[in-house]
Amino acid sequence: MKIIGLIITVTTGALLFYAAGDFPAWSDPASPASTYLSPHFIEKTMEETSVPNIVTAVLADYRGFDTMFETAVIFSAGVVCFFLLRISRREDEEPETRYYRHVLTGVTIQLKEGHEIPPSADFERIDSMWTPPDLIIKTGCRLLIPFVQLFALYVIAHGHHSPGGGFQGGVILGASVILFAISHDLRTAVRRMSEKLIGILCAAGVLIYAGTGALCLLLKLNFLDYSALAGVLHVDPITARSHGILIVEIGVGIAVLATMIWIYNNISSAGRYRQGL
C-alpha cells in the first residue's frame, strides 16, 4: 500500500514538474496573463469600480465568486471544529462539587452534592483547575483591547485604499476577543459573547456576502455584479460597485471574527467550555 502511494506521489510530482516547463518565464510581458488580464485591471479598475486598491477590487469584485467560497470555507472550518470537538451537556454532566468566589472579599466557597448558587453579582462561578486572574494582565489587556478593535474596524473599512480588508480585519477583531478570553477566563468571554451568538454571526457573515450577490441577481444583473445596487443605494453604478465591495468585506469580517472565536473556544477548552487556558 505504501509503495502504491509512493508511486502515485512520485508520478504526480514528475507530471507537475514536466508541466511546469510549459509555464511562461518569470515576469514575461508576452505571457497570456500579462497581455490581457493584468493591463485591464491596472488601467481600468479605477474607472470601473472607483477603488484605488486594485487587489481589493480584484478580490471582492472581479473574482467575487472565489472570495465568496473562501468565506464559505472559513465558515465550514468553524462548523467542523464545533462538531468535532464540542461535547454536549448531556454527556458532560455537571460536577458534584462546585466552586464559587465571593467577588468583594475573594473568599472561595465549595458546595457539595450538586448544590448551586443562583447567578448573582456577588458570587462568581469558578472551576477547580482555576488560577486567580492577574490584575496586571487584566488591566493591560483592558487598556489595549479597545484600540485593537478600533484598528480592526479601520483595516476593514480602509481596504479600498490600503492593504487590508475583511479577512485581515476580521482576524484582528477575533484576536482581540481571544485576548480578552486569555487575560480573563473563558467563562467571562463566553458570557460576553455566547456560543449561540458566535454561531449566528458566523452564518450571518456568509449570508451577507451571498445575499448581496443574490440581491444583484434579483435586480436583473449577474450574481455579485454590484452595479445592480445603484438603485438601492441611490448612487451611480460605479460608486455602487465600490460600496458593494465594502458590504461584502463587512460580511467576510463578521464570518472570520466569529470563526476565530469559535475555533479558539472549542480547542482551548477541549469542547467543554469550562475553563480556557
Added chain:
Amino acid sequence: MDIMNIIVCVLLFSGLFFLTGGAVGILRFPDFYSRLHPAGKLDTLGSFLAMTAFALFNLHHFSLGALLTSLKILLIVVFIFLASPTATHGIVDAGVRAGLAPWTKGEKRR
C-alpha cells in the same frame, strides 16, 4: 549640523545601546526568568528612545502631515509601553504557575 540632528543622534544611539544590551542579555543570562528581564525592560526602553528619535527626525521639515506621522510614531511607543511589560509579566507568571524554579548562584546554566 543643527541642534536637532545632535539630539536625534544621541537618542538613536542610546536606543541602539539599550537594544544591543537587551540582545546580549537574552543570550548570556542563565535562565528563563533572568533572560526575560532584559527582554522586557531593555527592549522597551530601547524602542522608546529610537522611536522618539524617529518622531523628532520626521519633524525636520515641519508640516501638519509630518506632525501627524510623528504623533502616530509616538502612539506606537505608548502601545509598546503598555503591551511589552504586560506580556513579560504574563510569561513570568505562566512560568511560576507551571512550577519552574528560578536559577540560583552556583547552578548550571539552562
